[in-house]
Structures are given as structure tokens and as C-alpha cells.
Amino acid sequence: MSDDLAHEIDIFEGQMELMGQGKLDEKVFAETRLRRGVYGQRYDNGQRHDGFESRELAFEEMERIKGPDTLWHAPGMQRIKVPGGGLTPDQLDMLAQVADEYSDGILHITTRQDIQLHFVHIEDTPDMMRRLASVGITTREACGNSVRNVTCCHLAGVCRTEVFDATPYSEAFAEFLLGHDDVQDFGRKFKPAFSGCEAEACGLVMMHDIGYLAQVQEVDGKPKRGFKVYVGGGLGTVPHQAKVLSEFTPEEEILPLAQAVSRVFARLGEKRNRNRARIKFLVAKLGIEEFRRLVEEERKTLPHDDRWTAYMDTLPHYEEKPSRPPTFLNGQVRSSEFNQWFETNVYSQRQEGYSVVTVNLPLGDLTSQQTWELADIARKYVGDNVRSTVEQNIVLRWVSDSDLPNLFEELKEIGLGDSGAGTIVDITACPGTDTCKLGIASSRGLAGELRTRLTAKSASLPDAIKDLKIKISGCFNSCGQHHVSDIGFFGNSRRSGNFKMPHFQVILGGKWHDNAGSYGLAVGAVPSRTVPEVVDTITSRYVEERSKGETFQDWIGRIGKKEARNIIQPFMQLPAFEQEPEYFSDWGDPRVFSLGDIGIGECAGEVVSLFSMEISPAESEAFEAQVALDENDPARADALAYSSMLKAARALVRTQFLDVGDSPDRIVQEFKSRFFDTELFFDQYAKGKFGQYLLDRHSNTNGTPDNDAAHRLIEEALLFIEATHACESKVGGNVLVEI
Ligand code: HEM
Ligand code: SF4
CATH class of the missing domain: 3.30.413.10 (Sulfite Reductase Hemoprotein, domain 1)
Structure with a gap:
């Protein structure tokens, strides 16, 4: 384990101690543990609804906390970073050990190639981190406002359609930015991805904060490696497609470019309003041209760093080593079960005689026992060539083709022989x-x-x-x-x-x-x-x-x-x-869903609330807005989406004030004073985010929207309508109409 990493874990343990003595602010401690991947988990406020009422869960020391409304002794989640999904059998063994000892014994693969353990006690986390670090795994910056796991295609290096293997670049990127001074002051998380080609999905570059697509261009008559770089993509409540930051960045420039982007994001990104703090909002606000200009200016001011290119010396020697020689299946007739599995779970590598096998994990889960056994199987057939995937599976790469039937049998024996991958x-x-x-x-x-x-x-x-x-x-x-x-x-x-x-x-x-x-x-x-x-x-x-x-x-x-x-x-x-x-x-889940809200009667459909009657046209209008966008009419789409929000707000206001009328100004004013300023409309986690969408659109009278802006407003309108439903359920509309 590096001294840096060891020191990091010691510091965390010290902070836990201080928190235990009540000497550290709860919010500061919460961000500290999140930056080490130590997350909260459902019911950790010590409450669980049984369908009728909230019950207290009995943990020891109920007053001791590890963050706002989060009990110290309540089980939590540990996210473990796996850059590019790369895993070795020794790492799998260690993951199985810590899962077995500290969690409920299930390893969960996430949609960003990470591994999560659940039901972990916070006091076990420093030891767990040390044990993971001993096999080269860190949980540092797995959560919190930091550079998250750097993802990369699980087929990189063996793929038939890639331009070149993006793996060493993604590894260099992850190492360079981990704990870097310029990434410590972000307002929100930052997710990077690398991909070897444009057409496939594996890298998912278009939905990432920053994404690198492998490209080769001819420079001075010679092929030159580099990347097309995208920025400002993201899913979440309002999805954005990433924009092109640079058509071609030569390989030696990819790290300084990331550093310049990080500085611009840290300096200009939103810090107070979390709901607008991802880089996608900064790129949308500034426009990609201005964002690009700022990044280029920033690049010029960066002091030189040898690490930008140090890794490139190792590139010519970067290659994975198969553990067995290439062979071929001999055309023998096999069971239909094998054939079915072969069809869906086996990918023939660019390198003849080798295949990638996908271990299809239902719900992305495998037990610690299965993980140990999988580590042994990997040792026998592929050595260190194991990766997790964004579809929550694990792949074994460099399987010599004639080994496939035996490998299938061995996977089946440990319950990992499901076909149907992908x-x-x-x-x-x-x-x-x-x-x-x-x-x-x-x-x-x-x-x-x-x-x-x-x-x-x-x-x-x-x-x-x-x-x-x-x-x-x-x-x-x-x-x-x-x-x-x-x-x-x-x-x-x-x-x-x-x-x-x-x-x-x-x-x-x-x-x-x-x-x-x-x-x-x-x-x-x-x-x-x-x-x-x-x-x-x-x-x-x-x-x-x-x-x-x-x-x-x-x-x-x-x-x-x-x-x-x-x-x-x-x-x-x-x-x-x-x-x-x-x-x-x-x-x-056998519990009745939110039974705590049940009143008597009025559930047979004869009586509906005025709200239900009035919210439905709002929903139809939001839907019409989507149709208008499909028909390439962003102005109409925008007007319809805005109108749908007004209708929803009006329906909500009328649960309290029937005579609100139809004027948009009046509706927004009443909505604001009755539901927004009073925080009645606020979601426990999203706070005023969804209400703000209406206030922003109402005060925005600037010109004609383009397709992107109209698309976003439609997404916002849908979320606003959802929030209106939630608020009405919470407040309990009482105006009923006979139907
Ligand atoms: C433990 C509870 C979790 C919380 C509170 C949480 C919270 C969130 C929030 C608020 C967003 C939207 C952020 C934004 O775009 O501004 C988000 C997005 C996302 N989260 Fe989670 N998350 C949790 C667990 C997970 C898990 C377990 C995974 C992986 C399986 C995951 C993967 C993602 C992905 C892939 C996205 C969208 C991609 C993107 O950010 O562009 N999250 N999460
Ligand atoms: S989508 Fe929602 S429910 Fe699912 S993990 Fe993310 S925050 Fe939780």
C-alpha cells in the first residue's frame, strides 16, 4: 500500500474518533466519509414504516450519529472503486473476504463498474480499506463531490471494432486525478468515461461529465493517436447529451486538458445550489464555445507536470498476457444449453483463438462464496484478465476457445452459468x-x-x-x-x-x-x-x-x-x-405501500379529488409538448411544456384557493407564496428543485428555444408535475368532485 493511501486511511480513522467525541461537525464528517465511499443506507435514520406507521429500529446509542439524521450504528453502504472495471483473481479473493466479514456477503456490481457492499458498520471501514489497499484497490473519492470511478469499455484491447485500446489512457487518467489538488473543490460529482469506438455502447461517453473517444489522425504523414473529447453529458433528473469539447486532442494532451476542465469547473461551477451544480449546467449556461475558450485559456496557465506524459513511456509495452495458448473449438456437437450460452455470453476476440466470456449476474449480484470460486476459475483460465461491466456483469477475457465447454461447466457448478447476457x-x-x-x-x-x-x-x-x-x-x-x-x-x-x-x-x-x-x-x-x-x-x-x-x-x-x-x-x-x-x-415487499396515508373510504372511484381532475390536462399537455418536439417544433414544445407546468401549479393552488383565476402571474405568485416559500412543495432530498423549474421558466422571456432547451423544459415539466402529485398527496387535497 502506498504511504499516501495509508495516511489517508489513518486520517479517516482519526476523524471517526473525533466525530465519536462530538468534536467534528456532522456535515463535515458526512462529506469526509462520502469521499471514502462510505455511504448511508435506507433506514439509517432508525425508522422503518411497517405499512401502518413508522417504527423505531433498535440500534445501540441512538443519539450517536455519522451525519445529519444518520445513526452511527445503522448499517451503511461501502462503494469500492474499480477503474475501467479491471480486477485480478487476488483482488476478487480480497473482495470476497471483506464482503464475507463486514457485509451481508453480497457483492453488487454497479452501472459504473464499481462494487458495492451493503450492511457495513462504519467502524469496520478503516480495516476494510486497508485490506483492500493491500491488493491495490482504493475507495478514495468513490462518492462525494469528487472525480468518480473512471469507466472504460470492458472489451478494450480485445474488441473487433475499436480504434485502439483505451485502457492505459483511462488508467493514467484515474491515477493522475485521484486526490489531485485541482479536483478537491467541485460543487458536485464528476464522472469520466473512455471508449474505443463511436458506434458501440460500452463507454457511454455521451452521458458523462467528460468522455474520451479514441481516434487516429494523420499528422505529418504518420498516424497519431488521440481522442475526441466530450463534456457536459449526464443523466439524473434532467438528462443532457455531452457536447464536443475538442474534435481531436493528441494523446500527450489528454491529462492537461482534463486538469484545465477541472479548474474551470471548480472555479465557475455552481456551489450553493446542488441541483444545478453538475458540469452539464455550467456548459449549458456558458455555451460550449465559451466553455471551450475558457478551458483553452486555462490550459495555457498550467504549470508543466511530468506526469502528463510519464505514462506514455510504458504504452508500447502495454499488453495483456493470456494465460493459455490460442486454440479452437473443434466443431464437436454440443448440448443445446451450451450452444445457447455460447450464442449470448461468448464474444469472439480480435485475437484469433480467444474469446471474452460474460458471467451474467442477475441484478448485478454475486455472493462472496461465488466470488472466491470465480477467482479460482479466473486463475485457471485467464489469469488477471477480469473486468466488471456497466451492465452489471463480469467478463473473463482471453479464454482460449477450446476451454469454453469446461469453463461453462465450472461456471454452472457455482451458479454463474446463466445465458442471456446483453x-x-x-x-x-x-x-x-x-x-x-x-x-x-x-x-x-x-x-x-x-x-x-x-x-x-x-x-x-x-x-x-x-x-x-x-x-x-x-x-x-x-x-x-x-x-x-x-x-x-x-x-x-x-x-x-x-x-x-x-x-x-x-x-x-x-x-x-x-x-x-x-x-x-x-x-x-x-x-x-x-x-x-x-x-x-x-x-x-x-x-x-x-x-x-x-x-x-x-x-x-x-x-x-x-x-x-x-x-x-x-x-x-x-x-x-x-x-x-x-x-x-x-x-x-409485502408491506402495503405507504399505508400510513390511508383514510377511511373514498377509494372506490366514485369520488375523485378536484386535483385529480385538473392535473390530468397538465399531463396531457406535457405529452403534447413531446409530440411537438418530435415534429421539430421547439417553440410550440416549449410553450406547451410551460403551460403544462402552469396547469399543474393551478391545480395545486386550487386545493387551497379556488378563485386563483387563469393569469400566469397570479398562478405563479400564489404557488410561490403558498407552496414554495413555505417549503410545502419541497422534496426531502431535492428540496425546492422542481418548484424552481416553474419559477425559472416563468421569469425567462428570452427569445425562441432550440431543440435542446425545449427538450430540457419538457423533462422539467414532467418532474414538476410529479412533484405536484407528491405535494398534493402530502398536503392532502380536500376538494372533492362527484363523477
Ligand atoms: C445509495 C444511494 C444513491 C444515491 C443517494 C444516489 C444519488 C444519485 C443522484 C442524486 C443522481 C443524479 C445526479 C445528477 O445527475 O445530478 C444519481 C445519478 C446516478 N447514479 Fe446514483 N445514487 C445512489 C446510488 C447509486 C448506485 C448504487 C449506482 C450504481 C449502481 C449509482 C449510479 C448512478 C448513475 C449511473 C447515475 C446517472 C449517471 C450520471 O450521473 O450521469 N447511484 N445518483
Ligand atoms: S435511481 Fe434513485 S432509487 Fe435508484 S439508486 Fe439512484 S437514487 Fe437510489
């Missing part, structure tokens, strides 16, 4: 309500259910849908990357009578390929329990209606969002509690 059954899901404090609906419960159902009928699934991507987030934050899937979902809740019902917003037509090249749009929210049927209905319509070779995105584009909404419309009718009680609990 297909419709290989569903991505964020932790959601299982462990995440922000989860609204059960993304993992739903993903598990869909996987079981789709796997059961996988043999009969039409070819056209076999490779569709399904991705699920438990809330609008998009950790499950729902914007970049064919069929995406994010969790929210709706009221039916006096009950709350778990729902998922349906997002269709996002693009996984082209490095997450475009985002899908929301078409409406459906009850969580209907999602399997919704998936069946959408995929059947696609199979029936697609023309030859038409992709899912093209089909959605052709039928338009309006028709897409019509497809899910039948699922949007909410049954009453007495009719379908199971609709009011979530997948894998």
Missing part, C-alpha cells in the same frame, strides 16, 4: 428501495420479476425483441440508466383514493448504442404491478408492426409518442384498494 432478460436495476435512501419504487423487485418471467419464455421470444434493453431506476435520479434503454422505467407513486400506489414511468426509445447516443422520452406512468404486462404489450405491438429490419427506436419514432402512450393507456386506470389490494404493495 439480451432482454439481462435487466439493469439500481439498488432502489432495497437499500437506497432515495428509492421510491422497487427497481430490483421489478427487475427480478421481469427476469423470471422473460427467462421462462425465452425460447419462444421472437428474435426481434431478444436483444432489447430494459433498464430500471427506483426514482428519477437515473442510476439504473433508464434514459438509454429501449424500454426504461423509473419509480414514482400515485394516489388512488386515499391510498398510494407504486408506479413506474415508462420511457421508450432511448439509445444504448453510439455511446448512449440519444435519450428516450417519458410516455406515462403505470402501476408497478402492471409492468410485466406493459412490457408484453409493447413488445408484441413492435413485433406485429415493425417493418423489416426496423429497430425499436425507429419504430417508436415512426408511431410517435402519442401512439406509444395509447399503447400503455389501458394500464393507466387505477383500481380501488378493495378491487386489487396487491396493486398497493410493491414487488418483493
Whole structure:
């Protein structure tokens, strides 16, 4: 372990001590531990709702905390950084050991190639960090306002379509910026990605804060390596596609460029309002030309640093070593089980005689026992050539082809022989309500259910849908990357009578390929329990209606969002509690969903609130805005989105003040004084973010919006409407209408 890293961990242990003695501010300590990947976990405020009321969880020393509203002894999450997803068998062994000793024994692969352990006690974290550091793994800057894990294609170096292997560059980038002085004062997190080509998805450059795409250009008659550099992408509540910062940055300039970008971000990025603090907002505010100018100016002022190019001396010798010689499958007839697995989980490398095998992990999980055994399998067949993937799987690279049948048998023996990697059954899901404090609906419960159902009928699934991507987030934050899937979902809740019902917003037509090249749009929210049927209905319509070779995105584009909404419309009718009680609990969770909100009666559908009547036109209008954008009319899209926000605000105001009238100024003024200034509209975590969207748009009278701005306003309008629902549920609208 390096002295630096050891010292870092000692400091953290000292801060834990001070916190224990009440000598450190709780917020300062919270950021300190986040920067070491020590995260909170659901229920760590010592409360759990049993469906009827909130119950206290009995932890020792209930007054001792590790952050605001976070109990010291409550179990937490530990995120472990895995740059480029690269893992060795020795590292896997150590990960299995610490998972076994300090957590619930499950290793969870995240959508950014990290590993997370849950149910960890904070007092175990320094020892865990030391043990991980002994095999070259750090948790430093895995969370907090810092440079997060640097991701890189899991196929880099063996891929058939890459320009060159981006791995050594991504490693140099990660090492250079880890703990660098210029990245310590960010207002928000900063996520980098490297990719070897434009067309595939693996690097997901377009949704990252900074992204590097490998390019070769001819300079002075010789091929020169470099990268096309993107900046300002991101998912989250309002997704942005990254913009081109530089068409070609030669290899020796990629680190100074990152340093210059970091300085500009640290200096000019928003610091107070977290909801506007990602670099995507700075790039959108300044415009890419001005941002580029500032970065170029900054670059000129940087003092020279040998580390910018030191790693390049090792580049010519950078190569992975297979542990077995290349061989070929001998064409022998094999079991259909093997053939099926071979078809979906085996990728033939650029290097003849070798393949990449994907170990398909349901929900991204594997046990510590499986991890130990996988480490042994890796040692036997591939040595150090193991990586995690952004689809929450693990790959074994450099498998000699004739080893494939034996490797398959050995993976099967430890329960890791599932086929279907990268297909419709290989569903991505964020932790959601299982462990995440922000989860609204059960993304993992739903993903598990869909996987079981789709796997059961996988043999009969039409070819056209076999490779569709399904991705699920438990809330609008998009950790499950729902914007970049064919069929995406994010969790929210709706009221039916006096009950709350778990729902998922349906997002269709996002693009996984082209490095997450475009985002899908929301078409409406459906009850969580209907999602399997919704998936069946959408995929059947696609199979029936697609023309030859038409992709899912093209089909959605052709039928338009309006028709897409019509497809899910039948699922949007909410049954009453007495009719379908199971609709009011979530997948894998027997508790009644938010039963604490139940009043008596008024749940059979005969009586609806005035709010429900008035919010529905707002939703339709937000939807019309999407259609207008599809028809390339950003001005109309913008006007409709704004109007939908006004309608939603009006519906909310009228729960308190029926005579608000129709004037936008009056609606906004009443909304502000009654719901915004009083913080009634505030979300526990997002605070006033969603309300601010309306206030900003109302005060913005500048000219005609372009497509990007209109797209953003539509996303904001959808979130504002969601927040209006949440606020109305919280405050409890009391104006009822007979229908
Ligand atoms: C433990 C609870 C977690 C919290 C409180 C949390 C919070 C958030 C928030 C607020 C955002 C939106 C940020 C923004 O764009 O401004 C976000 C995005 C994201 N998070 Fe999480 N997250 C959690 C867990 C996770 C996990 C477990 C993963 C990996 C599986 C993950 C991966 C991501 C990704 C991929 C995004 C969107 C990509 C992007 O930032 O551009 N998060 N998260
Ligand atoms: S999407 Fe929401 S529920 Fe899922 S991990 Fe992110 S913050 Fe948590």
C-alpha cells in the first residue's frame, strides 16, 4: 500500500474518533466519509414504516450519529472503486473476504463498474480499506463531490471494432486525478468515461461529465493517436447529451486538458445550489464555445507536470498476457444449453483463438462464496484478465476457445452459468428501495420479476425483441440508466383514493448504442404491478408492426409518442384498494405501500379529488409538448411544456384557493407564496428543485428555444408535475368532485 493511501486511511480513522467525541461537525464528517465511499443506507435514520406507521429500529446509542439524521450504528453502504472495471483473481479473493466479514456477503456490481457492499458498520471501514489497499484497490473519492470511478469499455484491447485500446489512457487518467489538488473543490460529482469506438455502447461517453473517444489522425504523414473529447453529458433528473469539447486532442494532451476542465469547473461551477451544480449546467449556461475558450485559456496557465506524459513511456509495452495458448473449438456437437450460452455470453476476440466470456449476474449480484470460486476459475483460465461491466456483469477475457465447454461447466457448478447476457432478460436495476435512501419504487423487485418471467419464455421470444434493453431506476435520479434503454422505467407513486400506489414511468426509445447516443422520452406512468404486462404489450405491438429490419427506436419514432402512450393507456386506470389490494404493495415487499396515508373510504372511484381532475390536462399537455418536439417544433414544445407546468401549479393552488383565476402571474405568485416559500412543495432530498423549474421558466422571456432547451423544459415539466402529485398527496387535497 502506498504511504499516501495509508495516511489517508489513518486520517479517516482519526476523524471517526473525533466525530465519536462530538468534536467534528456532522456535515463535515458526512462529506469526509462520502469521499471514502462510505455511504448511508435506507433506514439509517432508525425508522422503518411497517405499512401502518413508522417504527423505531433498535440500534445501540441512538443519539450517536455519522451525519445529519444518520445513526452511527445503522448499517451503511461501502462503494469500492474499480477503474475501467479491471480486477485480478487476488483482488476478487480480497473482495470476497471483506464482503464475507463486514457485509451481508453480497457483492453488487454497479452501472459504473464499481462494487458495492451493503450492511457495513462504519467502524469496520478503516480495516476494510486497508485490506483492500493491500491488493491495490482504493475507495478514495468513490462518492462525494469528487472525480468518480473512471469507466472504460470492458472489451478494450480485445474488441473487433475499436480504434485502439483505451485502457492505459483511462488508467493514467484515474491515477493522475485521484486526490489531485485541482479536483478537491467541485460543487458536485464528476464522472469520466473512455471508449474505443463511436458506434458501440460500452463507454457511454455521451452521458458523462467528460468522455474520451479514441481516434487516429494523420499528422505529418504518420498516424497519431488521440481522442475526441466530450463534456457536459449526464443523466439524473434532467438528462443532457455531452457536447464536443475538442474534435481531436493528441494523446500527450489528454491529462492537461482534463486538469484545465477541472479548474474551470471548480472555479465557475455552481456551489450553493446542488441541483444545478453538475458540469452539464455550467456548459449549458456558458455555451460550449465559451466553455471551450475558457478551458483553452486555462490550459495555457498550467504549470508543466511530468506526469502528463510519464505514462506514455510504458504504452508500447502495454499488453495483456493470456494465460493459455490460442486454440479452437473443434466443431464437436454440443448440448443445446451450451450452444445457447455460447450464442449470448461468448464474444469472439480480435485475437484469433480467444474469446471474452460474460458471467451474467442477475441484478448485478454475486455472493462472496461465488466470488472466491470465480477467482479460482479466473486463475485457471485467464489469469488477471477480469473486468466488471456497466451492465452489471463480469467478463473473463482471453479464454482460449477450446476451454469454453469446461469453463461453462465450472461456471454452472457455482451458479454463474446463466445465458442471456446483453439480451432482454439481462435487466439493469439500481439498488432502489432495497437499500437506497432515495428509492421510491422497487427497481430490483421489478427487475427480478421481469427476469423470471422473460427467462421462462425465452425460447419462444421472437428474435426481434431478444436483444432489447430494459433498464430500471427506483426514482428519477437515473442510476439504473433508464434514459438509454429501449424500454426504461423509473419509480414514482400515485394516489388512488386515499391510498398510494407504486408506479413506474415508462420511457421508450432511448439509445444504448453510439455511446448512449440519444435519450428516450417519458410516455406515462403505470402501476408497478402492471409492468410485466406493459412490457408484453409493447413488445408484441413492435413485433406485429415493425417493418423489416426496423429497430425499436425507429419504430417508436415512426408511431410517435402519442401512439406509444395509447399503447400503455389501458394500464393507466387505477383500481380501488378493495378491487386489487396487491396493486398497493410493491414487488418483493409485502408491506402495503405507504399505508400510513390511508383514510377511511373514498377509494372506490366514485369520488375523485378536484386535483385529480385538473392535473390530468397538465399531463396531457406535457405529452403534447413531446409530440411537438418530435415534429421539430421547439417553440410550440416549449410553450406547451410551460403551460403544462402552469396547469399543474393551478391545480395545486386550487386545493387551497379556488378563485386563483387563469393569469400566469397570479398562478405563479400564489404557488410561490403558498407552496414554495413555505417549503410545502419541497422534496426531502431535492428540496425546492422542481418548484424552481416553474419559477425559472416563468421569469425567462428570452427569445425562441432550440431543440435542446425545449427538450430540457419538457423533462422539467414532467418532474414538476410529479412533484405536484407528491405535494398534493402530502398536503392532502380536500376538494372533492362527484363523477
Ligand atoms: C445509495 C444511494 C444513491 C444515491 C443517494 C444516489 C444519488 C444519485 C443522484 C442524486 C443522481 C443524479 C445526479 C445528477 O445527475 O445530478 C444519481 C445519478 C446516478 N447514479 Fe446514483 N445514487 C445512489 C446510488 C447509486 C448506485 C448504487 C449506482 C450504481 C449502481 C449509482 C449510479 C448512478 C448513475 C449511473 C447515475 C446517472 C449517471 C450520471 O450521473 O450521469 N447511484 N445518483
Ligand atoms: S435511481 Fe434513485 S432509487 Fe435508484 S439508486 Fe439512484 S437514487 Fe437510489
